[in-house]
Structure formats: structure tokens, C-alpha cells
Amino acid sequence: MAGSTDAPSVLGRAFELLGVLERADGPMGLSDIAAATGxxxxxxxxxxxxxVEQRAVVRKGELYxxxxxLFALGSAVGIPRRLQDAAxxxxxxxxxxxxVVHLGVLDAGTVLQIQRVAHGARESRSxxxxxxxxxxxxxxxxxxxxxxxxxxxxxLAPSRLEALTPHTITDPTRLHHQVVRIRQRGVAFEHxxxxxxxxxxAVPIGTLADGVVAAISxxxxxxxxxxxxxxxxxxxxxxxxAPRAGAQAWSPEVR
Amino acid sequence: MAGSTDAPSVLGRAFELLGVLERADGPMGLSDIAAATGxxxxxxxxxxxxxVEQRAVVRKGELYxxxxxLFALGSAVGIPRRLQDAAxxxxxxxxxxxxVVHLGVLDAGTVLQIQRVAHGARESRSxxxxxxxxxxxxxxxxxxxxxxxxxxxxxLAPSRLEALTPHTITDPTRLHHQVVRIRQRGVAFEHxxxxxxxxxxAVPIGTLADGVVAAISxxxxxxxxxxxxxxxxxxxxxxxxAPRAGAQAWSPEVR
DNA sequence: AGGAGCGGCCCGGTGAGTGGAACGCTCCCG
DNA sequence: CGGGAGCGTTCCACTCACCGGGCCGCTCCT
Numbered sequence: 253m254a255g256s257t258d259a260p261s262v263l264g265r266a267f268e269l270l271g272v273l274e275r276a277d278g279p280m281g282l283s284d285i286a287a288a289t290g291x292x293x294x295x296x297x298x299x300x301x302x303x304v305e306q307r308a309v310v311r312k313g314e315l316y317x318x319x320x321x322l323f324a325l326g327s328a329v330g331i332p333r334r335l336q337d338a339a340x341x342x343x344x345x346x347x348x349x350x351x352v353v354h355l356g357v358l359d360a361g362t363v364l365q366i367q368r369v370a371h372g373a374r375e376s377r378s379x380x381x382x383x384x385x386x387x388x389x390x391x392x393x394x395x396x397x398x399x400x401x402x403x404x405x406x407x408l409a410p411s412r413l414e415a416l417t418p419h420t421i422t423d424p425t426r427l428h429h430q431v432v433r434i435r436q437r438g439v440a441f442e443h444x445x446x447x448x449x450x451x452x453x454a455v456p457i458g459t460l461a462d463g464v465v466a467a468i469s470x471x472x473x474x475x476x477x478x479x480x481x482x483x484x485x486x487x488x489x490x491x492x493x494a495p496r497a498g499a500q501a502w503s504p505e506v507r
Numbered sequence: 508m509a510g511s512t513d514a515p516s517v518l519g520r521a522f523e524l525l526g527v528l529e530r531a532d533g534p535m536g537l538s539d540i541a542a543a544t545g546x547x548x549x550x551x552x553x554x555x556x557x558x559v560e561q562r563a564v565v566r567k568g569e570l571y572x573x574x575x576x577l578f579a580l581g582s583a584v585g586i587p588r589r590l591q592d593a594a595x596x597x598x599x600x601x602x603x604x605x606x607v608v609h610l611g612v613l614d615a616g617t618v619l620q621i622q623r624v625a626h627g628a629r630e631s632r633s634x635x636x637x638x639x640x641x642x643x644x645x646x647x648x649x650x651x652x653x654x655x656x657x658x659x660x661x662x663l664a665p666s667r668l669e670a671l672t673p674h675t676i677t678d679p680t681r682l683h684h685q686v687v688r689i690r691q692r693g694v695a696f697e698h699x700x701x702x703x704x705x706x707x708x709a710v711p712i713g714t715l716a717d718g719v720v721a722a723i724s725x726x727x728x729x730x731x732x733x734x735x736x737x738x739x740x741x742x743x744x745x746x747x748x749a750p751r752a753g754a755q756a757w758s759p760e761v762r
Numbered sequence: 763a764g765g766a767g768c769g770g771c772c773c774g775g776t777g778a779g780t781g782g783a784a785c786g787c788t789c790c791c792g
Numbered sequence: 793c794g795g796g797a798g799c800g801t802t803c804c805a806c807t808c809a810c811c812g813g814g815c816c817g818c819t820c821c822t
Contacts (some may be wrong), residue, residue: 282799293800294801294802302519325581326581438554461567553810
């Protein structure tokens with residue numbers, strides 16, 4: 253609803269457009285994009301045209317979607333690259349029948365999953381790099397535990413705490429308490445909060461070179477997977493990943 | 508060397524900057540970036556500042572590198588996402604001890620590796636999404652075989668055919684002959700051309716929704732891996748991936 | 763001490779970018 | 793079978809955001 257940046261710089265607007273296409277779950281038409289950004293249609297049209305020229309956006313008929321150029325640029329970003337390199341071998345060792353290992357970072361108020369290793373890595377149904385809510389996943393809570401309170405509190409605003417299952421924690425105070433405990437113990441748990449029938453645990457990895465915080469998690473169905481048994485393994489994994497990724501390792505709060 | 512676009516659009520320049528950072532294999536200083544793009548230092552400074560604001564670029568001290576925003580955007584790009592989803596399960600089945608399976612697309616005159624599954628996916632040393640030369644890899648040659656001659660020929664310019672080993676094919680005519688044969692047979696081979704001691708085969712997958720061509724390859728050391736034995740398996744794999752990825756499947760030239 | 767290189771910043775001039783308005787088109791609905 | 797609501801597209805005069813030469817202070821080398 254308007255407001256936002258108010259800085260009509262070409263670049264800012266271009267990224268607004270890209271952001272809309274990123275959040276959309278499919279190609280969009282010109283008018284939708286213009287409406288979603290608040291940028292006049294004529295301007296949107298021209299900017300999108302330029303983005304298409306750069307292959308940052310592709311156009312199929314009258315629909316626009318993100319283009320290969322962005323994928324190529326994204327693949328070249330150093331931080332996640334090093335994190336992946338450091339984490340993949342370790343993740344492979346952790347992964348086992350009936351559980352999935354996820355690597356994620358905190359980005360734009362969500363969990364950005366960077367890598368996923370499943371079933372001894374033999375299967376990997378969905379591609380990695382999807383977004384998940386911070387409050388309803390173990391990975392998210394492990395990430396929240398690594399940020400200072402002034403960053404944390406806005407992320408716990410009630411409007412952000414959408415109930416995804418009847419078990420999702422939607423009370424800011426309760427969530428904050430959990431975060432405090434995660435900080436102390438170095439483990440986050442999740443039970444049916446993101447999807448009924450699944451549980452998970454996650455542990456913080458630390459803060460990468462430029463303030464990006466990372467965490468690693470394991471998840472599975474009840475019965476096939478018992479989170480409390482894996483705490484130690486996962487913590488050791490995180491401790492091995494951190495230095496290799498050039499991260500300032502996370503360590504539990506001592507008070 | 509100057510020339511290039513000559514259209515001083517903000518967006519064009521921004522992507523030039525990002526391109527330089529993409530090609531660089533580490534963070535760069537302001538002056539280097541300005542020199543590499545030909546954009547005046549003052550302008551480069553301001554543009555980089557704006558990109559940093561968008562988190563498309565990160566700044567550590569006085570060095571600039573690509574930022575998380577680009578990674579996030581890149582992860583949301585539809586084409587490679589669907590390709591990965593379609594290919595991963597199939598790749599997992601192909602992968603075995605002693606051989607690596609690669610999925611790649613043709614992008615900006617190079618092979619852009621999208622996914623890599625190694626050793627039954629248990630190990631995966633380097634992260635995927637690196638660039639490789641078209642002329643010195645089986646994957647690259649399988650991609651070249653899928654483009655029309657008017658696109659192909661510029662890519663075979665002698666200046667592009669750098670010799671990476673003594674066995675790299677650097678003669679445009681010889682390479683063009685190979686491409687013709689690949690078109691007919693639907694398989695590309697590579698022997699010591701990219702790295703001595705390794706061989707590979709690759710087969711075309713087809714053309715995705717917006718003109719992106721894809722291919723799949725297997726590679727390994729001599730002795731541990733015999734390319735000619737896997738031709739059929741790989742062709743079947745490609746045939747299974749194509750429809751799932753929404754691709755127009757490639758089919759051998761019939762003359 | 764000097765100077766070569768760096769990143770950072772100022773400020774007047776100007777053309778790239780802007781966006782309201784108008785166009786042709788395809789649909790859908792009365 | 794009109795008509796009008798939506799779409800993408802184009803035009804063009806205005807104007808303000810962007811430009812970049814020049815300059816500063818700093819840190820390394822020599």
C-alpha cells in the first residue's frame with residue numbers, strides 16, 4: 253500500500269519489480285506488476301523492457317517472469333557458495349533414511365533454504381532454496397536465536413506469526429521465551445508447527461562474513477525420526493561447518 | 508575495451524557492474540570495478556552504493572561482492588527450478604561410485620552447471636552452478652548441438668577455443684564436425700579435453716519454455732568409468748527429464 | 763619526504779527517465 | 793451484435809535525478 257521507499261531511483265524500482273516477480277508463484281502480466289508495485293504502467297512497461305534486455309526477466313507472450321541472468325548472478329554469490337561447499341559433505345554424513353537435512357540462512361524476514369540433503373542424498377524431491385516462515389520451523393527458530401533483540405522483536409510481530417497448523421506458535425511472548433531457551437541450549441525444536449506429522453530440530457551455525465546468519469536442521473516424520481537423539485550430532489556438524497564457511501561460530505549465551 | 512552497449516541506462520550499467528563482480532573470483536575494490544566497466548569512478552561509486560542498499564551487492568570494508576539479494580532472486584527463477592525438480596531424481600539414479608552427473612544449460616556463451624550429483628549423491632565436493640567452457644566439455648558440446656548454425660558459429664570463433672589441456676579441440680572446423688555428428692547421434696563425448704585423466708559423455712535434453720537449452724552429462728576418471736557403456740542410460744534419462752521440465756524434447760536430426 | 767594509488771564526495775548542467783493521456787486490441791457481457 | 797472494461801503499447805513535453813570532472817584526505821609503498 254504505497255509508502256515504502258519513496259526514492260524513485262531507477263534501481264530501486266527495478267528491484268521492486270523483481271521482488272514482485274520473486275514473490276509471485278508464476279508469471280505475471282504487466283498491469284498486475286504495475287498494481288503490485290504502485291509504479292505507473294508506462295514506467296513499469298519500460299523498466300520491464302530494459303530488464304528483459306538484460307535477461308533478468310523473461311517474457312513469454314504477455315507474461316513476465318524472472319530470467320536466467322538472475323540465476324547466473326545468484327549462483328555466483330560468494331556467501332552461500334562457501335557455505336554450501338562447507339556444509340555439503342557434513343550434511344551428507346548426517347542424512348539418513350527417513351530424515352532430511354536442511355541448510356538455511358536468515359533473509360528478508362524468512363528462512364531461505366540453501367541446501368537440502370535427503371535420504372542419504374539419493375532423493376531430493378524438491379529443489380532447495382525455498383522460503384519458509386521463521387516462526388514455524390526449527391531452522392527459523394535457530395536463526396532467530398542468533399540475532400540481537402532489536403532485530404528479533406520486529407520479526408515476532410503478531411502479524412508475522414501466521415498459524416500454519418493448529419500447533420503453530422502464534423504468541424510473540426511464548427516464541428520469545430523459546431528463543432531465549434534456544435540461545436541458552438543451542439538447539440531449537442519444532443513439533444507439528446509447520447506441517448502436522450513432522451518434527452524437526454535445528455542448531456545455529458553462526459554469523460558469516462557479512463552478517464548473514466546460518467543454521468542447520470534435521471526433520472522427519474514422527475516414528476521414523478526422533479529429534480532428541482540427534483542433538484549432539486547436529487551440534488557437532490554445525491561446529492564443523494562454521495570454520496570452513498568462514499563464519500564466526502555461534503556459541504551459547506553464558507550468563 | 509569500451510564499445511559495448513553505448514546505452515548509458517542506469518539499469519544497463521548496474522548489470523555491467525554486477526557482471527564484473529560475477530566474473531571476478533573474489534571481492535573487488537572500487538577502482539578495479541570502475542576500470543573494468545569503463546564507468547567513471549564517481550558514478551560507479553554511487554551505483555554500487557545503491558546496489559548495496561538493495562543488498563544486491565555487499566560491502567566488506569572497501570571491497571564489493573555480490574550480495575544475498577541476488578542469491579534469493581536467483582533461487583526464485585522458474586526455469587532452472589523446474590529443470591532441477593525434474594532432473595534430480597533421475598540424476599540420483601544415474602549416479603554411481605566413480606562418476607559424476609551434471610545438469611547444465613547454455614548461458615552467455617558458457618555451460619552453466621545447474622546441478623551436480625556425485626557418488627550416489629553422498630559426496631558433492633564443489634557446489635553446483637559454476638561455468639565451464641562450451642568447447643572443452645561433453646556437456647558444452649551437447650548444448651552446442653542444440654542451437655542453430657547462426658548461433659553456433661560465433662561460439663566457435665577461434666578466440667573462444669582456449670586450449671585447457673593438450674587435448675582440447677581448438678580447431679573450429681573440427682569442432683563443428685563433432686557438433687554435426689552429435690546432432691545425428693544424440694551423444695557427445697569428451698576425452699582429456701577439459702582435464703587430463705577424465706572423460707565424459709553428454710546428451711541433449713531439449714529446449715525449455717523460453718529458449719534455454721539443457722543437457723545432462725556423466726564424467727569420471729578413465730578406468731573407473733567407461734563413457735560408451737552409459738550412452739543408452741543417459742539418453743533414457745534425458746528423455747525422462749524433458750517432458751517433466753516442460754521442455755520441447757530434443758530429437759536427433761534426420762536427413 | 764614524496765608520490766601514486768586508493769575510496770569518498772561535491773555541485774552545476776543536462777538529457778535520460780518520467781508518466782498522463784490516448785490508442786488499438788481482445789474479451790466478456792448485456 | 794454493440795459497447796465497455798480490461799489489457800499491452802506508444803507518444804511526447806517536462807523536469808529532476810543522474811552525471812562525472814575535479815578535488816580531498818588517507819594509506820601504502822618507495
